[in-house]
Structures are given as structure tokens and as C-alpha cells.
Amino acid sequence: QIPVIIDTDPGIDDFFALMLANSSDKLDIKAITSVAGNQKAEIVTKNALDIASYFHMDCEVAKGAERPLNTPPQTAGHIHGENGLGNLVLKTEMKTLSPDYAWDVIYKHAVKENGRLEIIAIGPLTNIAIALLKYPDLHKLIHRIVIMGGSSDIGNTSPYGEFNAVADPLAAKIVFRSGTPLVMVGWNATMKSKLTPDNLEELKAIDTPYTKDCSFLWDFVLKAYRSSDKDYIVLSDALAVAYVLDPSVMECKDYYVAVETASSLNMGRTVVDFDHVCKDKPLNCSVGLEVNHAAYLNLLKEMMKHYSTQ
Numbered sequence: 001q002i003p004v005i006i007d008t009d010p011g012i013d014d015f016f017a018l019m020l021a022n023s024s025d026k027l028d029i030k031a032i033t034s035v036a037g038n039q040k041a042e043i044v045t046k047n048a049l050d051i052a053s054y055f056h057m058d059c060e061v062a063k064g065a066e067r068p069l070n071t072p073p074q075t076a077g078h079i080h081g082e083n084g085l086g087n088l089v090l091k092t093e094m095k096t097l098s099p100d101y102a103w104d105v106i107y108k109h110a111v112k113e114n115g116r117l118e119i120i121a122i123g124p125l126t127n128i129a130i131a132l133l134k135y136p137d138l139h140k141l142i143h144r145i146v147i148m149g150g151s152s153d154i155g156n157t158s159p160y161g162e163f164n165a166v167a168d169p170l171a172a173k174i175v176f177r178s179g180t181p182l183v184m185v186g187w188n189a190t191m192k193s194k195l196t197p198d199n200l201e202e203l204k205a206i207d208t209p210y211t212k213d214c215s216f217l218w219d220f221v222l223k224a225y226r227s228s229d230k231d232y233i234v235l236s237d238a239l240a241v242a243y244v245l246d247p248s249v250m251e252c253k254d255y256y257v258a259v260e261t262a263s264s265l266n267m268g269r270t271v272v273d274f275d276h277v278c279k280d281k282p283l284n285c286s287v288g289l290e291v292n293h294a295a296y297l298n299l300l301k302e303m304m305k306h307y308s309t310q
């Protein structure tokens with residue numbers, strides 16, 4: 001089993017990422033850490049607790065950063081709703097929050113796992129940046145960070161900026177410069193994991209105690225996408241988890257990636273040196289480029305089937 005921490009701002013696609021992670025015995029989820037992003041810290045922390053309890057996840061849930069390091073907070077209520085979960089109220093018991101902050105929980109598990117811990121970062125990178133700054137030896141203790149964030153092509157928040165990177169560009173810069181092995185599941189990669197209404201029907205046809213709520217969330221996102229003439233949805237964060245479960249889901253290549261923190265137009269853009277023009281720079285990131293859609297959809301189906309037999 002791979003010991004993982006999921007750093008998240010739930011978020012509808014975060015919900016599905018957590019659901020997918022919990023469905024596989026390949027992962028040993030040590031903690032869920034919340035970070036302000038899709039909604040304010042208070043809301044996403046409650047959602048993290050609720051989701052953990054809803055799926056009976058036996059792991060620590062810790063609160064993280066309330067705001068980005070040095071930029072004004074941004075949220076994404078237009079996609080995720082006022083409560084971050086499409087205004088769905090999960091019927092579940094309230095789990096207790098860890099007494100420790102996200103960055104301390106990350107360090108604690110990194111030390112315990114002694115180089116084996118993987119972080120799946122599916123929100124702005126604020127908590128990870130704080131952890132790396134607070135604990136200078138942390139980068140040597142983490143096996144890798146799989147980041148849903150950034151893009152090596154177009155963005156979703158600005159022409160070339162993806163939400164998680166744009167929401168805290170300085171944090172992203174700190175993480176990309178940290179020397180920790182990184183995988184970037186960027187917006188461009190997740191655009192190759194589009195789920196069509198037909199794909200969603202296939203998933204909805206698998207009966208589980210969760211199917212009704214899942215269908216509600218998929219329909220909520222589909223409505224938001226359709227309002228900008230797109231007849232599909234993307235569950236970006238779930239692709240990051242899928243890649244950890246099955247690396248054949250996404251083809252990656254190593255590049256030097258830097259984060260823009262100075263320009264207003266390209267704030268938070270992850271600049272990928274495709275032609276290796278920065279000769280003195282390290283290949284600091286494995287960049288996701290192609291997606292095996294069939295393998296990804298299959299993992300989502302396996303996830304539903306897992307819950308149907310519980």
C-alpha cells in the first residue's frame with residue numbers, strides 16, 4: 001500500500017477524488033488536509049470532515065491555510081456551489097478535526113513513513129508550501145507530490161492559468177522549486193479526461209448507496225459546464241488520484257517547469273520548458289500530457305462497483 005496524504009479544497013471534483021482514493025486498497029490514506037480554494041477554509045474543512053465520515057474513511061482530517069500566501073483569496077462557487085458541494089448536504093455524522101494543522105500533520109506522516117509518503121495535492125498549494133518552508137528537510141522525506149494544478153497549455157481561470165496555481169502562485173512557485181519529485185496533472189491533461197453525458201449515464205447505472213448523491217453532483221457540474229456551451233464535465237482532481245492508482249492512465253514527460261509570479265496577465269502560469277532552452281535548469285517535474293480515457297473511465301466504473309458491493 002502507498003501511504004498518501006490528500007491535500008484538498010472540496011470541491012465537487014475533490015469529492016470524487018476522495019471517493020476514488022477510498023475505493024482502492026492500493027492506497028493507505030493517512031490524512032486529509034484542507035486548504036482554502038474552491039470555497040473559504042471553514043467551508044472546505046467542513047466538507048473534508050463530512051466526506052471522510054460519509055465514506056467511513058478512517059483517517060485524520062486536519063485544517064490548513066485560510067488564505068493564499070500573498071495574493072487575495074479566490075473561490076470557485078460558480079462551479080462548486082455556495083457550500084462547495086453543489087449545495088448538497090451530505091447526511092452523515094460530524095467527524096472530529098485533528099488538533100494539529102495541515103503542515104504539521106504532513107511533516108509528522110512524512111517522518112513516520114521515512115521517504116514513502118506521497119502527497120496528492122488537489123487544491124491550491126498553500127499548505128504544502130508552508131510545510132516545505134517550516135520543515136527544511138521535508139522535501140527529502142516525501143516520495144513525490146502529484147499535483148492537480150497548473151497547465152502546460154491553456155488554463156481555466158485565465159487564458160494560461162489554472163485555478164489551483166492561480167489561487168496561490170507563490171505557494172506553487174515554492175513547491176515547484178523545492179526539489180521534491182513532482183507530477184503535474186495540469187488542466188490540459190484533465191481536458192483529455194472529459195466525461196460526456198453518456199459516460200455519466202454508464203456510471204449512474206451502477207447502483208450503490210452513493211449513486212443518488214453522485215448523480216446530483218455530476219448533474220450540478222454538467223449544468224455549470226452547459227451554461228458555457230460545453231456538453232461534458234471534467235473531474236480534474238479524480239484524474240490525479242487515478243494516475244496514482246494506475247500510471248497507465250496518463251503519459252508523462254520530464255521538463256523544467258517554473259511558475260510565473262510577477263505578471264498580472266500570466267500570474268500563476270506554469271511555464272513548461274518544452275524545448276529545453278533553459279539548459280542550466282533541472283527537469284523538476286513530470287508533466288502529464290496524454291490521457292488513456294478508457295483506462296480512466298474504467299477506474300471510475302471500478303470505483304462505483306466497489307461501493308455497490310459494500
Ligand code: BDR
Nearest residue numbers: 011013076122163164236
Ligand atoms: C481545480 O480547481 C478546482 O476548482 C478543482 O477542485 C480542481 O482542483 C481545477 O482547475
Ligand code: CA
Nearest residue numbers: 011014122123
Ligand atoms: Ca480541488
